[in-house]
Amino acid sequence: MPFPTFTLHQLGWRPGHARHLTLEDFEAGYPARVVGVHRNGLSVLSARGAALVALPHAVAAAIEPAVTVGDWVLLETEAPRVLRIIERQSLVARIAAGGEHRMQAIAANLDSLFVVTSCNDDFNPSRLERYLAVAFEAGIEPVVVLTKADLCADTAGYVDAVQAIAAGVAAVAVDATSPASAARLAPWLEEGRTVAFAGSSGVGKSTLANSLVGRAAQATGGIREDDARGRHTTTSREMFALPSGAWVIDTPGMRELRIGAVEAGVGAVFDDIEAFAAQCRFRDCRHEGDAGCAVERALAEGRLDARRLASYRKLQREAAKAAYTARERHEHARRFGLMSRQVQQLQRERKGRDA
Ligand SMILES: Nc1nc2c(ncn2[C@@H]2O[C@H](COP(=O)(O)OP(=O)(O)OP(=O)(O)O)[C@@H](O)[C@H]2O)c(=O)[nH]1
Ligand SMILES: [Mg+2]
Ligand SMILES: [Zn+2]
Structure with a gap:
């Protein structure tokens, strides 16, 4: 039995994905959806059916976090190979x-x-x-x-x-x-x-x-x-x-979900606490014995439970730490890039002098 083929719409393609593709992209390749990630490549589905395609190292390295199931990729028309990962919508x-x-x-x-x-x-x-x-x-x-x-x-x-x-x-x-x-x-x-x-x-x-x-x-x-x-x-x-x-x-079961820099997400989950916090007397209230703290008042009056407040604080701390680490990592990569460019420049200058 031949493997069923799917239209882009059936595969979950959205206008948001198409916005990231140029005319050249469509001439060089076609979109496919990643249904499995393996050591020797990706299983994909597209309007042409199912395939196992190669993921060149340079393409894989260009995206972080690494390619995952649900990703859309642009496949080369002439070879079973990924040209690039299409920008993620989520x-x-x-x-x-x-x-x-x-x-x-x-x-x-x-x-x-x-x-x-x-x-x-x-x-x-x-x-x-x-x-x-x-x-x-x-x-x-x-x-x-x-x-x-x-x-x-x-x-x-x-x-x-x-x-x-x-x-x-x-x-x-x-x-x-x-x-x-x-x-x-x-x-x-x-x-x-x-x-x-x-x-x-x-x-x-x-x-x-x-x-x-x-x-x-x-x-x-x-x-x-x-x-x-x-x-x-x-x-x-x-x-x-x-x-x-x-x-x-x-997906495989997780022992724990260590959150990244999801500060907005944390705010959305705990919108009740954030609403209380907006009523604290001081804008920089730390909700820890500060005068006029609406969060602690809600806690005392039983409108907020201690477990939830502790969970909010913990997740806020984790998200902030992840954001800080991500910035550090980015800054480190930037400085390292700058440094290697300076070294290359010095080498060029020296070559110029020696010549
Ligand atoms: N009675 C009953 N048993 C269930 C239900 N859901 C899961 N089970 C049983 O729980 C056991 C584990 O189910 P899995 O589907 O393997 O769990 P999983 O979440 O995929 O686990 P991982 O793959 O290890 O992450 C199996 O023996 C299932 O039959 C349910 O709603 N009712
Ligand atoms: Mg399972
Ligand atoms: Zn407060």
């Missing part, structure tokens, strides 16, 4: 594991992010706030998907808990093993839309993906009985089509 990213503070892309060009958590011990408001900040920063709609509803006596309690930390964000409780969950999530799964699943290991991301696709496209794993933790069954990001025509990106 990006969900985190700070990669390890001490280097590099950003790692989770998925690109999304319409929504399903933040998946279970109706059990995995549920953690402060962790949800983290994911929401990243989604808001990326300008995409987060949806909290509460799995294992079939094993839980009080799903409404979980939905309420989501509403309490994110009024206006949809929270949908599902049994991820059931095909019926597709209908509940249909509003976010229309043709040409892209949604990524993110969350801890074992919460049912791949199980839900399979229920939506209608077959076992992704391997699923058990969880440890004692602490409900998963076993990191999914090990790479993968994008595939649903019968509805939407695209799902399943």
Whole structure:
């Protein structure tokens, strides 16, 4: 059976992407969507079908964070090779594991992010706030998907808990093993839309993906009985089509989501606290024993809970630190570039003298 081909629209192409392409680009190549990132290249889908294409080092090095699933690339017409990565319309990213503070892309060009958590011990408001900040920063709609509803006596309690930390964000409780969950999530799964699943290991991301696709496209794993933790069954990001025509990106479970410079996203998640802060007597109020502090007043009067304020402070600190590190890194690269240019100039001058 030949692999089905897709129109650009079906693949999720948007006018915003076309704006970045010149006439020359269209003469030299054509757009394709990245559905898998491998060591020996990228799996892509385009109007010409499916292909494995080479990603030249120079093209890969030109973009940070590195190319990811959901990216659009320009492929060379004459060879299975990427000419360049097309500017991203949105990006969900985190700070990669390890001490280097590099950003790692989770998925690109999304319409929504399903933040998946279970109706059990995995549920953690402060962790949800983290994911929401990243989604808001990326300008995409987060949806909290509460799995294992079939094993839980009080799903409404979980939905309420989501509403309490994110009024206006949809929270949908599902049994991820059931095909019926597709209908509940249909509003976010229309043709040409892209949604990524993110969350801890074992919460049912791949199980839900399979229920939506209608077959076992992704391997699923058990969880440890004692602490409900998963076993990191999914090990790479993968994008595939649903019968509805939407695209799902399943991702490996994350132990933690270390946020980047998502200060605006943090502000959006905690708009209630920012509204209190706007009423503090002093504009530079630190909300720590300052006179006339509206945030501490809200806390004392029970209109704001201590956990939420602590979470806000923590995420603000992390985002500010990430922004600082990114600036430092940029400045370092700039100075290094300047220095090598000066060295080259000196070498040229010396050559000129010696000649
Ligand atoms: N009863 C029930 N079991 C579920 C549900 N969702 C997931 N499971 C089970 O939970 C286990 C883990 O599910 P996975 O889909 O592998 O979890 P995952 O989020 O993809 O995990 P990683 O790939 O490790 O990140 C499997 O045994 C699933 O059958 C649900 O809604 N109800
Ligand atoms: Mg999985
Ligand atoms: Zn204050």
